[in-house]
Amino acid sequence: MNNLTLTAPAKLNLFLHINNQREDGYHELESLFTFLDFGDELEFNLTDDDQISIIGDTNDIKTEDNLIFKAAQALLPYKQKNQGVTISLKKCLPMGGGVGGGSSDAATTLLALNSLWQCHLDLQILAEIGLTLGADVPVFINGKTAIAQGVGEKLDTVEIEHKWYCVVFPNVHISTAKIFTHPDLPRNTPKLTSQWYIQNTSNDCEALVKKLYPEVEKTLQWLLKYGPSRMTGTGACCFVELDSEQSARRVLSELPNAWQGFIAPSHAVSLAHRQLASWLKE
Numbered sequence: 562m563n564n565l566t567l568t569a570p571a572k573l574n575l576f577l578h579i580n581n582q583r584e585d586g587y588h589e590l591e592s593l594f595t596f597l598d599f600g601d602e603l604e605f606n607l608t609d610d611d612q613i614s615i616i617g618d619t620n621d622i623k624t625e626d627n628l629i630f631k632a633a634q635a636l637l638p639y640k641q642k643n644q645g646v647t648i649s650l651k652k653c654l655p656m657g658g659g660v661g662g663g664s665s666d667a668a669t670t671l672l673a674l675n676s677l678w679q680c681h682l683d684l685q686i687l688a689e690i691g692l693t694l695g696a697d698v699p700v701f702i703n704g705k706t707a708i709a710q711g712v713g714e715k716l717d718t719v720e721i722e723h724k725w726y727c728v729v730f731p732n733v734h735i736s737t738a739k740i741f742t743h744p745d746l747p748r749n750t751p752k753l754t755s756q757w758y759i760q761n762t763s764n765d766c767e768a769l770v771k772k773l774y775p776e777v778e779k780t781l782q783w784l785l786k787y788g789p790s791r792m793t794g795t796g797a798c799c800f801v802e803l804d805s806e807q808s809a810r811r812v813l814s815e816l817p818n819a820w821q822g823f824i825a826p827s828h829a830v831s832l833a834h835r836q837l838a839s840w841l842k843e
């Protein structure tokens with residue numbers, strides 16, 4: 562089998578607590594990650610040369626900076642096939658939006674090429690390779706709704722009630738590094754000692770991001786009319802949790818023109834993992 566198409570799904574941080582800052586500057590987090598059935602489309606086609614090429618919606622990212630390219634390159638030492646790959650990208654997730662698009666693309670590339678190139682690496686090793694590309698990549702390699710600790714690499718699978726979400730991108734791009742290096746970011750939230758609820762958790766980046774980017778504050782105020790709402794990651798996307806597809810459609814239909822949005826249900830297992838499992842059965 563020489564080709565495979567997978568969806569690199571969006572993630573949401575249903576909560577995001579910052580517990581500590583390490584000496585290397587990275588932050589110790591506690592965060593509940595879930596996956597939405599919505600994402601970038603990546604089509605992998607093996608080629609007879611040994612090149613890695615990316616076509617499609619690469620925007621202005623140089624090939625060598627693209628996390629998809631970096632992920633493919635990281636697997637070169639393990640590949641058992643004398644073949645290259647052309648990866649065609651349809652970008653649906655906002656960049657720098659807090660939904661982990663780049664990390665999800667990278668993880669999906671590792672998962673796909675591990676199979677297509679017959680690298681035979683297990684998920685633990687793929688996650689270790691993924692962590693060198695970004696703190697969020699292991700979450701997508703694991704592919705299960707989970708509470709992450711450490712910088713995002715220690716994962717405990719959790720069962721939660723899955724809902725519909727309307728995710729809104731307020732058209733501001735936020736640099737993760739800018740938020741994590743800001744002096745006003747709270748960095749000492751204690752670890753959760755009880756069960757997670759929306760009421761006893763928060764996103765520790767939210768207050769700072771709202772102050773720096775008033776558009777994010779406006780977005781959250783607007784979403785709160787419809788249900789429990791929160792920012793994901795370091796923003797800019799914000800989400801509202803809803804009980805049905807119909808409610809989610811209604812919120813999307815009322816979205817102000819200045820913003821972009823999408824709706825999707827969350828799922829215990831990422832769409833890329835479900836698609837890969839059925840491809841492997843074919």
Ligand SMILES: C[C@](O)(CO)[C@H](O)COP(=O)(O)OP(=O)(O)OC[C@H]1O[C@@H](n2ccc(N)nc2=O)[C@H](O)[C@@H]1O
Nearest residue numbers: 586587588664695696697698712713737738741794795
């Ligand atoms: C905040 C989250 O979006 C939550 O899902 C992620 O932890 C961010 O993950 P990511 O985008 O994959 O992050 P990386 O590309 O590894 O790091 C971007 C920048 O964010 C900061 N960073 C990131 C993760 C972390 N646990 N502590 C940090 O301080 C670092 O300054 C780093 O330079």
Ligand SMILES: Nc1ncnc2c1ncn2[C@@H]1O[C@H](COP(=O)(O)OP(=O)(O)OP(=O)(O)O)[C@@H](O)[C@H]1O
Nearest residue numbers: 627628656657658659660661662663664666737794
């Ligand atoms: N394939 C890619 N897709 C998106 N961004 C990429 C990709 N490759 C490299 N990047 C770079 O990574 C940066 C972060 O992109 P991403 O969409 O993952 O942000 P994010 O959603 O805020 O992530 P997170 O929630 O993990 O912080 C982009 O600004 C872009 O320069």
